Amino acid sequence: MSATTGGLLVLIIFIQVSISTSQNTDRVALQALKHVWQGTPLSWDEGTDPCSGGWVGITCTNSRVTSIILSSTGLTGTLPGDIGQFTELQILDLSFNTGLRGSLTPAIGNLAKLTNLILVGCSFNGPIPRTIGNLERLRILSLNNNGFSDSIPATIGNLKNLYWLDLSANELTGSLPVSDGVQPGLDNLTHAKHFHLGDNQLSGVIPPTLFNANMSLIHLLFENNHLRGSIPSTLGLVKSLETIRLDRNSLRGDVPSNINNLVNVTEMYLSNNLLTGPIPNLTGMHLLNYLDLSNNSFSQSDIPSWFSTLESLTTLKMRFTNLAGELPAALFSIPQLQTVDLSNNRINGSLDISLDPSTQLELVDLRTNLISDFPGSRQYTMDYLILVGNPICTESDMMGQKFCNLPTITPAPYATPWNNCAPPPCGSDLVASPNCQCAYPLVGSFFFKAPAFSAVTNLTIYDSLHNLLMSFFRNATLPVDSLSLSNPSRNLEDYLVIKLQVFPSGQPSFNRTGIIGVAFSLSNQSFKPKTDFNTYTFNAEIYKYFSDSGPGGAKRKTSNTGIIVGSAVGGCVLVVLLVLAGVYAVRQKGRAEKAVQQSQSFALWDPTSQSGGVPQLKGARSFTFEELRKCTSNFSETSMIGTGGYGNVYKGSLPNGQLIAIKRARQGSTQGGLEFKTELELLSRVHHKNVVALIGFCFDQGEQMLVYEYIVNGTLKDSLSGRSGIRLDWTRRLKIALGAARGLQYLHDLADPPIIHRDIKTNNILLDQRLVAKVADFGLSKPLSDVNRTHVTTQVKGTMGYMDPEYYMTQQLTEKSDVYSFGVVMLELITARNPIEKGKYIVREVKQAMDKNKELYNLHDVLDPTIGLSSQLKGLEKFVDLSLMCVEERGNQRPSMSEVVKELESILTFVGLNPGSEPSSSTSASYEGVGKDYSHPYSNDSLFAYSGGFMPQKLHPK
Incomplete structure (x- = not known):
């Protein structure tokens, strides 16, 4: 054999071995996915070769896995790093599997040939890994409707082939990344046609360099974020734009004068911002269908001349925009016009709708303007006109007119009609x-x-x-x-x-x-x-009714070919299984060692210290110091989110992407040691959606740390004071009160043993991403033993202003002490005042101002002005009555927490809310500024709590 022939043979053998190795890598990786995921198709149980065995959802090319599409198949589990082994993968779609959770592994960046990454409607969280910028062939990136947090990675700017970018409906924070000569940014995505970043918590200004004339964008959706600053004039350079949504932000300043360069725009939403200056000139935007500029602070302006020239207009919304002057009759003759909402402006003069109005008109809302004349009004019979609040409706002969009364609008329901047949009765879920x-x-x-x-x-x-x-x-x-x-x-x-x-x-x-x-x-x-x-x-929604026949159902018969293939790869599979078994054994050994380590975690605990005996736990995870050090970048200053007498609080991220708050006691703090033990013992026993969850603890290398779930929206105190940027309306406050009350009721009635919190206050009620209330900080809490279920005689501790006067006088702590504190919290919810402010006590101030014979009990001067209009405060009197029952001087005159919960549920029902429903993260109209970074609740404001000794008499409630 010649050297050339021998070399060629070696090369062929090398290529064959490489191909075989790659194929085996794909098989092993798929087996790893099958091991991690529950709910995989039945076909995945047949054979070891996904490419020749016809595994549902798997597509192969030349025996390499090139697509994994398992959308809406009911998968649960996490996305392991094994996904990075599919080096030929082009499409990955795991959408609509809400059971998929955890962080997105950085190994996703190994999929160099990926073109479509689609994870819509799952439950992934944590940061989007920077390695996603390695996927240079990516065309579609859809991560919307998950729980991704932190900032948008600047490395997405490396995806030069990207066509579709959808990160909407997550919990992303930070600013919009743009290139700066060091790192890339979204401005580099000149081929992208879709930027969908709405329904997040993005902040900062919209960088002027984000837009340039080379971009191909047609959809720019930034709605419902916390963006501020002005709309950059560079937006006018992107002449390909067709849809612009910048609504529901905090944008200020003038709308750029070159906005009408965007002649291809068909929908433009700039509403619910803080825009000022003149109403933008939209002359020439002849393709515009939908325009909403409502709820801005434009300078008072006459009706723009372009009103009646936009011949494609279907919708014109400009309520609360300082419009003035007389409406042209030609406006209502635009052929496709359906809705005109110009309410709450200064439109005056005569209203003329006589010129052949559009046959598609469904609503003309001109309420609360200055219209004084309506020619032909007595012959006007159409249902779509609203003139309530105009001078014309104050005339005696006009009050009975239909347009001078608010209509009851009941949209016609729609459902696809039956196809010339009679619907049969269907049982079960059919x-x-x-x-x-x-x-x-x-x-x-x-x-x-x-x-x-x-x-x-x-x-x-x-x-x-x-x-x-x-x-x-x-x-x-x-x-x-x-x-x-x-x-x-x-x-x-x-x-x-x-x-x-x-x-x-x-x-x-x-x-x-x-x-x-x-x-x-x-x-x-x-x-x-x-x-x-x-x-x-x-x-x-999750589909649960898969048929038992077909490729996704019953197991197929194994053919002779399958047997031959199975025999051929059997040896390889056996080796792989042995390796996996070895890895599994090592992992099990590690888990066992970890369990032993946890059981011995308190070997160095000093029972003679002021902290007492060794903590008795039920299920809390033990962390090593090294694990928590890595989670917090060595407890760096940038990770610190709070501080106090107990110590510092740090934000961290576990390897699975879960965000945590770590409360780290100062070295040698005996008070911290006692609080550490109390919270650790109590919270390891309690599990309720309205009580903050303890994840674990660290008692290692002389450290005492508590590890909690990270609560993104901080304390109720921060929201009421305005520090968090969250605005709470009346209904949201009712739901928060009910949530906190349910948490307290659980502690009193269902915890074993029952727990008295002893430090209920707005600083110890946290709000998660849906603004669900969670009771927190159990450092001062006391369990009720079986011996004494009525009270605990103990040294007085608590926070001045919230403290039960009966407990202070008798030193007998009861569940009614928490009820008193909760009553103060209720009063704080309606006033947004500190319990003690400038020497005035909130309980006394409310009682003195009250007059039950007047509207809202005459409490207008003490109510929080941001709570809403007086007409919106339905149920407030009932709420005040309940709060004052809670702060009765004597404990036996106060309701129990279960009674408080029932009454709050009754109030919510009275105002038309469902007391059983949880708030939705999408109800952005109810609050603003969610998710801003500020001092974190776990900073333990109990540091300022009263811990016995002299209590100034002037602060004692009377």
Whole structure:
């Protein structure tokens, strides 16, 4: 054999071995995913080769895995680092699996050939890894509707081929990254057409360098964040733009004068900001369908001349914009006009709608203006006009006119009609399809973020959407028999929400292959609606009814080929399994050693110290000092979020991405040691959604640390004082009061043993990302023993202003002491005042100001002015009555916490709220500024708590 031939043979063998090794790597990685995930398809249990064995959701090319698509299949678990082994992977879609959680592994950056990364509607959290910037072939990046936090990684600017960027509906903070010569930024994404970053907590200014004339953007969606500063004039350079949403931020200053350069814009939302200066000149924007400039502080301006020249307009919303002057009749003759909302301005003179008004008009809202004349008003019979609050409606002969009274608007319901058949009765969870077949549909909701129309009652447009969807599913040869659209409505973000049900073809339920096909077509934006509906996101519910037949169901018979293949790879698989078994054994040994370590965690505890005996725990995790040091970058100053007499508090991130708050006692602090033991023992026993969760502790290298869940929105005190930037309206305060009361009731009635908190105050009530209240800080708490279930005789401790006067006088601590403190919290909720302020005590001030014979008990002067208008404070009198019952002088005259909870539930029902529902993170109208970084609640404001000794008499409540 010649040297050349021998070398060629060696090269061939090397290539074959390399290919075989890569194939085995994919198989091992898939087995690792199967080990981590629950709910994988049954076909994954058949054979060891996913490429020849037909594993559902796996596509291979040349025996290498090139796509993993498992959307809406009910997966649970985390995304392990093994995902980084699929070096040929091009598509990864795990959308609509809410059971997938934890952080996004940095190993995702190893997928160099990935073009589509789609993780819509899962439960991933923690930061988006910087390594995502390594995916230079990526075209679609959809991480929306998760819980991702921290800032947008600047490395996304490396994704030069990106077409679709959707990070909306997460908990992202920080500023928008732009290139600075050192790091890349979003301005580098000149080929991207979609920036969807709305419904986050992004802050800072919109950098002028974010926009440039080379960009291809058509959708810019930054709505519902905390962006401030002015709208940069460079926005006018991006002439490809079609949709702009900058609403629900804190943008200030003038709208750039060159905004009308964007002649391709069809939808523009700038509402609910702090914009000033002149109303922007939109002359020439002839494609504009939907315009909302409402709730800004523009300087008073006459009606703009462009009002009646935008011939494509369907919707004009400019309430609270300081408009003045007389409306041109031509405005109402724009052919497609559906909605005009110019309420709460200074529009005056005569109203003329006589010139052939648009046949599509559904609403003209001109309430609270200065209109004094309406020619032909007595012959005017249309339902869509509102003139309440104008001078014309004060005239005696006009008061009975329909337009001088607020209408009761009940949108016409819509549902896809039956297809010339009678719907049959369907049992269990079966649903009748439009073709009158009982089946288990895939259910989800479309969120159209910038539709070209406002009239949700225009039923023909939904028929059009139905036909477009059905044509798409048929052309894609997906197993869809029929579909139903229903319940169109506008939510608080002004998105059009429509429920979708997709019914399977030929059988009562989908198999996994069918579900994957339908879900992927929507998560991957393969379905393109016509321009009326514009951009959308789709969120599917978990599908539980997979059929037992077909590729996703019952196990297939193994063919002879399968046996041969199985035999051929059996040896390799056996080796792999032995390796995995060895790794598993090592891990189990590590876990066992860790368990032993936890049981011995307090070997160095000094029972003779003031902290008492060794803590008795139920399930708290033991952390080493080294683990927590890594979580906090060596307890760096940038990680520190609070400080106090107990010590410092640090924000950290566990390896799985979970955010934590670490309360670290100062060395040698005996008071800290006692609080450490008390909180550790009590919180390891309690588990309730309205009580802050203890994750673990560290008693290592002389350190005493408590590890809690990180509560992103801080303390109730910070929100009431304005430090957090969160604005709490009346209904939100009611829900917070109920949540905190439920937490306290749990401690009193259901904890074993019952617990008296002893330091209830607004600094010890935390608000999570949904503004759900959580009771925190158990350093002063006392359990009630079986021997004495009524009270504990103990040294007086607590916080002045919240302290029960009976407990102070008798030193007998009871559950009613917490009730008293909670009553003070209730008064603080309505006044936003400190319990003791300038020598005045909140309880006494409210009692002295009260007059039950007057509106709102005559408490207008002490109410928090940001709580809402007087007309919105329904149930306030009942709330005040309950709070004053809680702060009765004698404990036996106060209600129990269970009685407080029942009364608060009754108040919520009275004001029309569901006491059983949790607040939604999407209800942005109820609060602002969520998630800002500031002094953290775990800084233990009990440091200023009263711990016995002299209590100044002037602060004692009377």
